[in-house]
Amino acid sequence: KENKLWGGRFEQTVTDKVEKFTESISFDKELYKHDIMGSKAHASMLAKQGLIGESDKDSILKGLDEIQRKIEAGEFEWREDREDVHMNIEATLTEMIGEPAKKLHTARSRNDQVLTDFKLWCRDAIDRIAASIKNLQVAMVKLALSNEGLIVPGYTHLQRAQPVLLPHLLLAYVEQLERDAGRLLDCKLRMNFCPLGACALAGTGLPIDRFMTSEALGFTAPMRNSIDAVSDRDFVMEFLSVNSITAIHLSRLGEEWVLWASEEFGFLIPSDSVSTGSSIMPQKKNPDPMELVRGKSARVIGDLVTLLTLCKGLPLAYNRDLQEDKEPVFDSVKTVVGMLEVSAEFAQNITFNRERIQKSLPAGHLDATTLADYLVNKGLPFRTAHEVVGTCVHLCVSRNLRLEDLTLDDLKHISPAFNQDVYEYLGVENAVNKFSSYGSTGSACVASQLDYWVTKLEIS
Numbered sequence: 001k002e003n004k005l006w007g008g009r010f011e012q013t014v015t016d017k018v019e020k021f022t023e024s025i026s027f028d029k030e031l032y033k034h035d036i037m038g039s040k041a042h043a044s045m046l047a048k049q050g051l052i053g054e055s056d057k058d059s060i061l062k063g064l065d066e067i068q069r070k071i072e073a074g075e076f077e078w079r080e081d082r083e084d085v086h087m088n089i090e091a092t093l094t095e096m097i098g099e100p101a102k103k104l105h106t107a108r109s110r111n112d113q114v115l116t117d118f119k120l121w122c123r124d125a126i127d128r129i130a131a132s133i134k135n136l137q138v139a140m141v142k143l144a145l146s147n148e149g150l151i152v153p154g155y156t157h158l159q160r161a162q163p164v165l166l167p168h169l170l171l172a173y174v175e176q177l178e179r180d181a182g183r184l185l186d187c188k189l190r191m192n193f194c195p196l197g198a199c200a201l202a203g204t205g206l207p208i209d210r211f212m213t214s215e216a217l218g219f220t221a222p223m224r225n226s227i228d229a230v231s232d233r234d235f236v237m238e239f240l241s242v243n244s245i246t247a248i249h250l251s252r253l254g255e256e257w258v259l260w261a262s263e264e265f266g267f268l269i270p271s272d273s274v275s276t277g278s279s280i281m282p283q284k285k286n287p288d289p290m291e292l293v294r295g296k297s298a299r300v301i302g303d304l305v306t307l308l309t310l311c312k313g314l315p316l317a318y319n320r321d322l323q324e325d326k327e328p329v330f331d332s333v334k335t336v337v338g339m340l341e342v343s344a345e346f347a348q349n350i351t352f353n354r355e356r357i358q359k360s361l362p363a364g365h366l367d368a369t370t371l372a373d374y375l376v377n378k379g380l381p382f383r384t385a386h387e388v389v390g391t392c393v394h395l396c397v398s399r400n401l402r403l404e405d406l407t408l409d410d411l412k413h414i415s416p417a418f419n420q421d422v423y424e425y426l427g428v429e430n431a432v433n434k435f436s437s438y439g440s441t442g443s444a445c446v447a448s449q450l451d452y453w454v455t456k457l458e459i460s
């Protein structure tokens with residue numbers, strides 16, 4: 001067996017079971033690019049500070065570049081007995097360039113190294129997710145643009161409430177996604193402080209320059225407290241919390257579209273390219289992608305809970321438990337990106353069944369609240385107007401009529417405040433046209449929301 005990089009004080013080698021149980025190379029090789037980036041910054045700083053020679057630095061940088069090339073060409077041998085990504089790269093570097101490689105770990109511990117790598121990885125992941133969020137927003141806005149003017153029932157309690165324009169509804173999701181992107185950027189700003197140089201936990205007496213490595217790696221500043229630097233995992237808790245919120249937004253979208261694709265609603269028709277069939281029922285066409293968007297949100301929440309539970313009992317500073325922090329993050333990122341991408345693809349491949357929607361609109365007295373507003377305009381207190389319209393609805397229910405079917409006599413019988421102009425308020429088209437408050441579903445307001453997003457998302 002090869003001597004471990006930490007083997008000096010040991011008389012026995014670890015058992016195979018322990019080696020297998022404690023390794024992390026099987027998953028943390030994902031960090032290789034960021035590990036190399038961090039090591040290059042560290043080596044340059046060590047040379048500038050006179051802790052290693054210029055020629056040491058040069059051969060370290062060259063060696064690391066060669067290792068990156070090998071990894072990307074699939075020529076690098078990842079060894080389980082070398083435990084993790086950091087020691088795999090360092091040990092291979094030592095084989096390649098000899099003595100200079102043994103100086104690389106000066107004034108560094110894997111504890112600050114792993115966090116530096118992980119933060120750099122998360123920063124990139126945040127950019128990837130933000131790009132996928134924007135992509136979905138664009139798909140939703142385009143869907144809204146191609147359905148301008150389409151009135152759909154709006155629901156509360158999943159009961160018919162008021163008529164709304166479909167673009168208004170779609171843009172509600174775009175707003176949620178915008179806040180998700182904002183939370184990601186926020187999280188990145190807070191995360192972007194550099195742990196490198198905190199070493200094991202206490203810092204070092206060697207004359208390093210933490211500001212130099214921090215800047216070289218694009219961090220805002222070095223972390224102030226070395227113990228905090230190697231123990232901090234709240235940046236990942238925050239990241240996975242943000243991902244969980246995004247996942248829940250997508251899950252709600254998934255639920256709505258699955259519902260709308262049902263025979264009972266029939267409002268939405270997914271194209272065959274985003275549907276799947278049944279192995280037994282020949283007639284089936286299922287909206288599986290959006291069901292799985294809903295379903296996979298469970299993993300994202302699970303990843304967050306794993307991380308929270310992992311950290312809850314840990315004293316300062318580094319504990320090996322923390323090695324378990326990576327897989328949930330990798331899984332969360334991969335899952336959320338997949339959910340965002342497939343939601344965008346679904347949005348690009350659905351049509352709304354205008355005929356079916358149109359036919360459904362008369363049901364449920366969607367114009368009742370607008371009718372109450374009419375009476376307010378005529379001077380009735382709102383509570384009285386509510387009562388009067390309630391009586392009108394009661395009459396409609398008993399005679400199986402729509403509000404607009406009631407004669408002026410019927411209406412006047414209930415309240416003398418009704419006049420011929422009431423018919424300008426009844427029916428879903430009239431009702432939608434009456435909305436005018438800021439942020440409402442009125443067509444002018446929805447048009448200006450659409451303008452806002454088209455400009456903001458640079459849609460042409």
Ligand code: ARG
Pocket residue numbers: 024028084110111114320322323324
């Ligand atoms: N593989 C470890 C992790 O991911 C790296 C840090 C190990 N440090 C240690 N002292 N064993 O957390």
